[in-house]
Amino acid sequence: MTNNVAERLLGYDDEVFGVEHYQSDVLPRWCSGCGDNAILTAIQRLCRDEKLLPEKTMFVSGIGCSSRLPHYMNAYGFHGIHGRSLPVAEGIKMARPDLNVFVTTGDGDCCSIGAGHWIHAIRYNIDMTVLMHDNGIYGLTKKQVSPTSPQGLKTNTTPRGSYLPPLNPLSTTLGVANVSFVAQAVDWIPETLYDIISAAFHHNGFSFVRILQRCPEFMPDMFDPWVQDPQQMLLLEHVNGLHLSPELGKVYTNQEAHDPADINRAREIASLTEIIPVGVLYRNEEIPRYDDIRRPRGVYTNEKIRAGIEEELDKYTI
Amino acid sequence: MLETAADSAEKKAPGKSAKPIVKLAEHIVEIVSDSGEGAQRCGQSFATIAARSGNGIWTVEIIPAEIQPPARSIEGTSGNRIRVSSNTVTNGGDEADLVIAFNEQVLLSRINANEIKPGCIILLEDKWATHPDANIAAVYTETRDRLLGDGYNILEIPMEVECLKHVPDAKRGKNMFVLGMLCSIYSLDLELGRQQVARIFAKKSDAIIKANQILLEAGHDWAAANLEIKYQIPAVKKSDPQIVVNGNTALSLGVLASGMQICAMYPITPATSASHYLSDVFNKVGGLVHQAEDEIAACAFAVGASYAGKCAVTITSGPGYSLKQEAIGLAVMGEIPMVVVNVQRGGPSTGQPTKVEQGDLLTACFGSHGDAPKVVMAAANIEDCFYSMITARQLAETFNMVVVVLTDANLATAQQPIPRPEFSEEWLAPPVDQSAVPKDAKPYDWDPKTGLAPRFVPGRPDGMHTLTGLAHDQNSKVIYDPEINEQAIEKRSLKLAALQKTLKPPPVFGGDQGDLLIIGWGSTKGAIEEAIERVRADGLKASSVHLQFLQPMASGLKEIMGRFDKVVIVENSWSDDLEHEIIDENNQRFSNLAWLIRGRYLVDADCWSEVKGRPSKPGAIERMIHDRLQ
Numbered sequence: 001m002t003n004n005v006a007e008r009l010l011g012y013d014d015e016v017f018g019v020e021h022y023q024s025d026v027l028p029r030w031c032s033g034c035g036d037n038a039i040l041t042a043i044q045r046l047c048r049d050e051k052l053l054p055e056k057t058m059f060v061s062g063i064g065c066s067s068r069l070p071h072y073m074n075a076y077g078f079h080g081i082h083g084r085s086l087p088v089a090e091g092i093k094m095a096r097p098d099l100n101v102f103v104t105t106g107d108g109d110c111c112s113i114g115a116g117h118w119i120h121a122i123r124y125n126i127d128m129t130v131l132m133h134d135n136g137i138y139g140l141t142k143k144q145v146s147p148t149s150p151q152g153l154k155t156n157t158t159p160r161g162s163y164l165p166p167l168n169p170l171s172t173t174l175g176v177a178n179v180s181f182v183a184q185a186v187d188w189i190p191e192t193l194y195d196i197i198s199a200a201f202h203h204n205g206f207s208f209v210r211i212l213q214r215c216p217e218f219m220p221d222m223f224d225p226w227v228q229d230p231q232q233m234l235l236l237e238h239v240n241g242l243h244l245s246p247e248l249g250k251v252y253t254n255q256e257a258h259d260p261a262d263i264n265r266a267r268e269i270a271s272l273t274e275i276i277p278v279g280v281l282y283r284n285e286e287i288p289r290y291d292d293i294r295r296p297r298g299v300y301t302n303e304k305i306r307a308g309i310e311e312e313l314d315k316y317t318i
Numbered sequence: 319m320l321e322t323a324a325d326s327a328e329k330k331a332p333g334k335s336a337k338p339i340v341k342l343a344e345h346i347v348e349i350v351s352d353s354g355e356g357a358q359r360c361g362q363s364f365a366t367i368a369a370r371s372g373n374g375i376w377t378v379e380i381i382p383a384e385i386q387p388p389a390r391s392i393e394g395t396s397g398n399r400i401r402v403s404s405n406t407v408t409n410g411g412d413e414a415d416l417v418i419a420f421n422e423q424v425l426l427s428r429i430n431a432n433e434i435k436p437g438c439i440i441l442l443e444d445k446w447a448t449h450p451d452a453n454i455a456a457v458y459t460e461t462r463d464r465l466l467g468d469g470y471n472i473l474e475i476p477m478e479v480e481c482l483k484h485v486p487d488a489k490r491g492k493n494m495f496v497l498g499m500l501c502s503i504y505s506l507d508l509e510l511g512r513q514q515v516a517r518i519f520a521k522k523s524d525a526i527i528k529a530n531q532i533l534l535e536a537g538h539d540w541a542a543a544n545l546e547i548k549y550q551i552p553a554v555k556k557s558d559p560q561i562v563v564n565g566n567t568a569l570s571l572g573v574l575a576s577g578m579q580i581c582a583m584y585p586i587t588p589a590t591s592a593s594h595y596l597s598d599v600f601n602k603v604g605g606l607v608h609q610a611e612d613e614i615a616a617c618a619f620a621v622g623a624s625y626a627g628k629c630a631v632t633i634t635s636g637p638g639y640s641l642k643q644e645a646i647g648l649a650v651m652g653e654i655p656m657v658v659v660n661v662q663r664g665g666p667s668t669g670q671p672t673k674v675e676q677g678d679l680l681t682a683c684f685g686s687h688g689d690a691p692k693v694v695m696a697a698a699n700i701e702d703c704f705y706s707m708i709t710a711r712q713l714a715e716t717f718n719m720v721v722v723v724l725t726d727a728n729l730a731t732a733q734q735p736i737p738r739p740e741f742s743e744e745w746l747a748p749p750v751d752q753s754a755v756p757k758d759a760k761p762y763d764w765d766p767k768t769g770l771a772p773r774f775v776p777g778r779p780d781g782m783h784t785l786t787g788l789a790h791d792q793n794s795k796v797i798y799d800p801e802i803n804e805q806a807i808e809k810r811s812l813k814l815a816a817l818q819k820t821l822k823p824p825p826v827f828g829g830d831q832g833d834l835l836i837i838g839w840g841s842t843k844g845a846i847e848e849a850i851e852r853v854r855a856d857g858l859k860a861s862s863v864h865l866q867f868l869q870p871m872a873s874g875l876k877e878i879m880g881r882f883d884k885v886v887i888v889e890n891s892w893s894d895d896l897e898h899e900i901i902d903e904n905n906q907r908f909s910n911l912a913w914l915i916r917g918r919y920l921v922d923a924d925c926w927s928e929v930k931g932r933p934s935k936p937g938a939i940e941r942m943i944h945d946r947l948q
Binding site for chain 1: 366369370559560561562563567571574575579580582599601602603604605606608610611612614615616618619620621622623624625626627628630644645647648652735738739741743746750776777778779780781782783784785786787788795796
């Protein structure tokens, strides 16, 4: 690969991008059968199809199984501290609007220790793609209850069953002012997983995708009723949302034509408990973006900066 | 229009020249009122006028923690102390020489706090004597008579009555009347007063400016006609341009000049005013202030921006600093340059939000779990607040380290004239490096001697790697290898030593050798050096050293200490008193810097510290030196 940036960009159109282009030399260390592998594959396919320059692509994560994902990408990665991936990603995007910013987080990282940041990140609506891997359990620390664990779940910290009904990440997200994109995907339908991540990537603003993800180690049966019975799934199809292939449509016949502009229906769909909806629940490209509003306009040459400093010093000069 | 007003004011001042003018070398003035009556603005304005006349000044804010504390209450006292001198002033001095009080309760609060010189002149609003509430009138009269009995020279002033001749509501504007009185008492040019009023209300209408100028003139004329006191503090105007700012404004100007363009913060006293100002003007240099949802987010945001190539600053105070610790550790581990400002206040916990303390030094040096080496420097005066931001950004980016800058509530609100900084291109940050990374280069290619490594900022072709808070090797790969882990810790530590090699030994104030050496840091510098000057004038052989860098510390301190019989560390953080019945050498706790100096140099350095929530007075340090050298 050439070291000359201009030459590199000139050759960009001719360059062939394969999935392997985005695979790092670190082999994924997730458990076999872990849903995170499907998410990783979908992301690598997306990078290939969008021909994203690895050096301009940024994966930010916190702590947890999901947050190992940046290590497996050939891109810039930031594997930070528990719960803080969103404010780190906000700082990156504000400093560098030229970067494609992805955040991979989990139900503990996002909905528990990082919940405060999550709420505010939705409201800031900074342009980034957030993938929340939701397996309903703390995996890396070995089976403790998470905010999205089903009520009654026996874990190492709730040996007689968890006490409270789970938090609903979709309803929560849809309840925050300035929300602009909410979708749900499942790891066991790779085609829609890819399509939804792709829609999220193309969204202008903060796109939040909750991905139901199986943890074979600690929650082996959690999603069995839905995996085994496609009728328990509700696929949201719309010209402005998810498109189902004819093959997939034959398997998942329980469908709804849902316009992602309809936030009221989106909230109803989000609150379904027995049925798992898959697709784009809400999308609004017109929502103001904090990064866009706050972005300094104009070119700040040293002369201009100096003039600004002198002007302020003048104010205090006696 | 202003000139006409000036002319008439001069004419209206009867008997002005008849009064004898007493020349003073310096005076300390306090103006105190209920919160919201404008004593702070009055004090700041008086200080600015004096500074513009060429006087040395230092101001100390007297500030309640609440926005609207009860009226006429001791805890609600708000105001300003202004030390005015013929010479440069570096601290708030000892007890006040003249007090202007808007009611007797706020006056009492200052007397109870031992801030007022016995027998000094007190100008007291007299409206309370005839207050419709008999209780208030009685309390006022009783207090006034008691203080007169104690020897205070109380002059009752009909401030309210006089103001009402010009405005319908005296609550807003009495402070300008008082400002006018002060201009007369201290023989300051009233035209400078008018200009100051115009500056204060620059964003308001002409009518408001005019109304306040009328009050200013009224106060001036009233004092000229009715007061016997008339002072002059001779001033020599400096030839080089000066600016008058408080520490937080100086800090903001420093950020503006430092090349940093992102400040992430969360509101907290007493740091916030720095961000207020920055929010207003940062866009002039392409910068932005992000008010995050909490302190942790503010720090994480700064970490993200810094990582992405724009070195950022996060500004906070004690509790916020505690909350940022984990994110600071992440920046240390990832070797991300970042500037963290801690405007210290009284602690622990919520402590004393508006009061000064220097209790965060050890937290700054050793905070965040594990071995988290970071640079810690402290501003000792207003000028330092400005330049420390520029230095901090440069050090952060040179060493890929977190640089913590400590200031405190004393510096935050203290005003002082300082030489106007002269712009240098070197202040500004270089553009974000987007060049391709050389083949086979490693993201943490630590230099074995200095620990330094180049940085792969996102966007640099072929530099792709994942930065991680986990232990990692030179390739930024997560490792569990004991040897590599230890080597990485060593490299991050070495950077402090590499920086230390560039530091000059601290200068000694006073004589190079002697009987007693004081070591200080931060905002106590002015008071310490004034005390040293005083005791040296008395013939004592005492000197002082003030540390700008607390971590790493410059070489040379050991040799300096060796030239003195005794070493006393002076600071505003807690130390146990050996006189206490259960304190002995096995359990005595030392003040912050004393721990550091004793630990590093194995010297039996003593400490003198106070945590009264107010700046240490030169007189108190002076007495301590006399005691120790007896």
